[in-house]
Amino acid sequence: MKICVLVKEVPDAAVQKRIDPSTGRLDRSGERNLNPFDTHAIEAAMQLKEGGALGVDEVVAVTMGPETAVRALHKAVSLGADRSLHLTDPALAGSDVNGTGYALAKALAREEPDLVLLGQQSDDGECYTIGAVVADHLRMPSLTQVIKIDVEDSKLRCERQAEYGYDTVLVELPAVISVGDAINEPRYPSLKAIMGAKKKPLETLAAADAGIEPDRVGSDNARARCTDFKAPPAKQAGQIIEDEDTPATVEKIVAWLDERKLLA
Amino acid sequence: MSGILVYALHHDGAFNKNSLGAVSEGARLASELGTECHALVLGEAAGLPDELCASLGRFGATKVFRVEGPEGLAQPVVDAMATVIGDGGHEYALFGGGLLGFEIGAGLSARLDAGVCMEVTNVRVDERSGDEAAGRGRGRLVAERPILQDSQVSDVHYASGVGVIIGRLNAFEARESGDADAVVEDVAVEFAPHSLRATMVTRGEQRGADVNIEDADILVAGGRGLGKAEGFEQLEALAGALGGAVAATRAVVDAGWFSYAAQIGQTGKTVSPKLYLAAGISGAIQHKVGMQGSENIVAINKDANAPIFEFADLGIVGDLNKIVPRLTEAVKARKGG
Numbered sequence: 001m002k003i004c005v006l007v008k009e010v011p012d013a014a015v016q017k018r019i020d021p022s023t024g025r026l027d028r029s030g031e032r033n034l035n036p037f038d039t040h041a042i043e044a045a046m047q048l049k050e051g052g053a054l055g056v057d058e059v060v061a062v063t064m065g066p067e068t069a070v071r072a073l074h075k076a077v078s079l080g081a082d083r084s085l086h087l088t089d090p091a092l093a094g095s096d097v098n099g100t101g102y103a104l105a106k107a108l109a110r111e112e113p114d115l116v117l118l119g120q121q122s123d124d125g126e127c128y129t130i131g132a133v134v135a136d137h138l139r140m141p142s143l144t145q146v147i148k149i150d151v152e153d154s155k156l157r158c159e160r161q162a163e164y165g166y167d168t169v170l171v172e173l174p175a176v177i178s179v180g181d182a183i184n185e186p187r188y189p190s191l192k193a194i195m196g197a198k199k200k201p202l203e204t205l206a207a208a209d210a211g212i213e214p215d216r217v218g219s220d221n222a223r224a225r226c227t228d229f230k231a232p233p234a235k236q237a238g239q240i241i242e243d244e245d246t247p248a249t250v251e252k253i254v255a256w257l258d259e260r261k262l263l264a
Numbered sequence: 265m266s267g268i269l270v271y272a273l274h275h276d277g278a279f280n281k282n283s284l285g286a287v288s289e290g291a292r293l294a295s296e297l298g299t300e301c302h303a304l305v306l307g308e309a310a311g312l313p314d315e316l317c318a319s320l321g322r323f324g325a326t327k328v329f330r331v332e333g334p335e336g337l338a339q340p341v342v343d344a345m346a347t348v349i350g351d352g353g354h355e356y357a358l359f360g361g362g363l364l365g366f367e368i369g370a371g372l373s374a375r376l377d378a379g380v381c382m383e384v385t386n387v388r389v390d391e392r393s394g395d396e397a398a399g400r401g402r403g404r405l406v407a408e409r410p411i412l413q414d415s416q417v418s419d420v421h422y423a424s425g426v427g428v429i430i431g432r433l434n435a436f437e438a439r440e441s442g443d444a445d446a447v448v449e450d451v452a453v454e455f456a457p458h459s460l461r462a463t464m465v466t467r468g469e470q471r472g473a474d475v476n477i478e479d480a481d482i483l484v485a486g487g488r489g490l491g492k493a494e495g496f497e498q499l500e501a502l503a504g505a506l507g508g509a510v511a512a513t514r515a516v517v518d519a520g521w522f523s524y525a526a527q528i529g530q531t532g533k534t535v536s537p538k539l540y541l542a543a544g545i546s547g548a549i550q551h552k553v554g555m556q557g558s559e560n561i562v563a564i565n566k567d568a569n570a571p572i573f574e575f576a577d578l579g580i581v582g583d584l585n586k587i588v589p590r591l592t593e594a595v596k597a598r599k600g601g
Contacts, residue, residue: 170465241582
């Protein structure tokens with residue numbers, strides 16, 4: 001059995017993110033890292049592999065992105081993936097959610113995975129939807145924001161929080177599951193795993209290799225086009241206190257609350 | 265014909281508030297476009313009586329498509345909406361904020377090769393791009409979506425036959441616009457095989473104590489920054505001193521630290537107390553949408569870059585474990601004095 005984990009390289013959380021006015025796209029320069037939400041998906045894959053109930057032979061990390069995205073794959077491999085697949089092509093740049101999900105589904109279809117795992121969201125695009133797009137293309141059942149997975153007769157018993165409380169859903173394989181960050185505590189890679197990551201097999205795939213139709217991807221073919229970036233209505237900035245002397249800080253908080261008659 | 269199709273989520277004999285908001289918004293936009301707003305409901309027949317379905321007319325839907333199928337899962341709804349749009353030629357699919365809306369909208373985008381935009385806070389009609397003669401109505405819809413932790417708002421234009429618009433939680437207000445019943449039409453949908461390969465075992469399970477946070481004037485809320493479940497003890501003490509209740513983020517509820525009934529934000533409660541004191545909460549959008557209507561927001565967080573400081577009225581950068589116990593004592597002293 002094979003698990004594919006979708007991963008993504010995102011700007012480091014400490015980097016100030018901005019839109020490049022010349023392209024209208026997110027400026028993706030600067031320090032970059034593996035999307036922190038994806039580490040939970042890799043950990044979930046490793047736990048399923050180590051648990052043994054599914055008979056997982058292989059965990060494959062899959063990403064789509066420019067050359068630099070290889071680093072996200074190295075990180076994924078250092079966390080336990082056996083090999084990785086890098087879908088990269090200038091024609092894919094600027095794809096919207098629709099195009100990205102389509103392209104990833106095409107790359108995944110070649111692998112014929114029994115399970116596709118991904119994180120609940122990317123740290124940069126703030127989009128929670130790629131899993132459902134991929135699942136519809138692959139014609140697989142799908143569930144997002146899953147916080148517990150148990151194997152039950154080669155099906156997955158998944159728990160998640162939805163509109164009315166916690167739902168338990170039985171999902172047949174093959175399936176696409178996005179996991180929430182409460183599902184596990186990702187392990188830290190060992191130094192040996194980090195050093196060895198670059199030696200694990202890495203396949204690079206161009207759009208044509210995956211059978212991706214050129215008119216469905218790239219910024220020119222985006223079905224949803226972002227334009228006219230503007231600042232939201234200004235909100236009056238709040239007061240900020242750096243706590244250097246806690247009794248004084250507390251005094252200021254109490255005075256602030258008192259002024260607004262919140263201690264009546 | 266053109267038109268807007270809205271998914272209306274129901275449970276236990278009532279529609280979800282965000283779905284009613286989406287129907288109201290769909291009706292407003294349809295009227296500006298010179299077309300109609302239709303709704304689609306899906307579930308067991310017993311849970312969808314005529315009166316319930318027709319009641320969506322009060323929020324502006326002229327027709328309700330009723331589909332019998334498995335409740336609480338996204339993919340059967342994707343099949344149903346694709347079928348109805350295929351027959352009816354709707355130009356837009358609209359969803360209120362919520363987990364299922366995200367999943368259905370995304371699946372529908374793949375199925376119909378449609379542009380999709382999520383976390384939409386406003387939709388407007390761009391009259392310049394309309395073409396009434398071509399049957400495209402009086403204009404096209406433009407979705408507005410905040411990005412980069414709400415520091416920018418982007419206009420999203422659709423370049424596809426169908427546009428999928430997924431609202432942010434509480435972005436669309438439910439408004440009763442009349443007392444007319446909607447026409448209810450039953451539609452038989454052949455579900456795709458994969459849509460029936462996920463099955464609900466139990467739905468809507470409540471975990472933890474039943475607490476009421478929606479009526480509290482003062483809320484003290486805790487997040488992951490508390491470090492452990494026991495961290496809530498000091499928040500209980502502070503809430504007690506302030507005369508308020510304790511609330512929590514989704515992350516700590518999912519981690520089992522606090523009761524689901526006290527959860528704020530996406531898939532949780534929406535609150536607007538007089539005072540919202542957030543301790544160890546970073547202020548992710550999913551949390552913000554549930555509490556940004558609070559009159560006064562105070563945040564304590566050790567990370568100076570936490571997004572919550574962007575919208576807190578008073579922000580304290582520091583260790584909550586040092587500040588909260590002292591604040592509790594100071595509040596008690598002030599109130600006692």
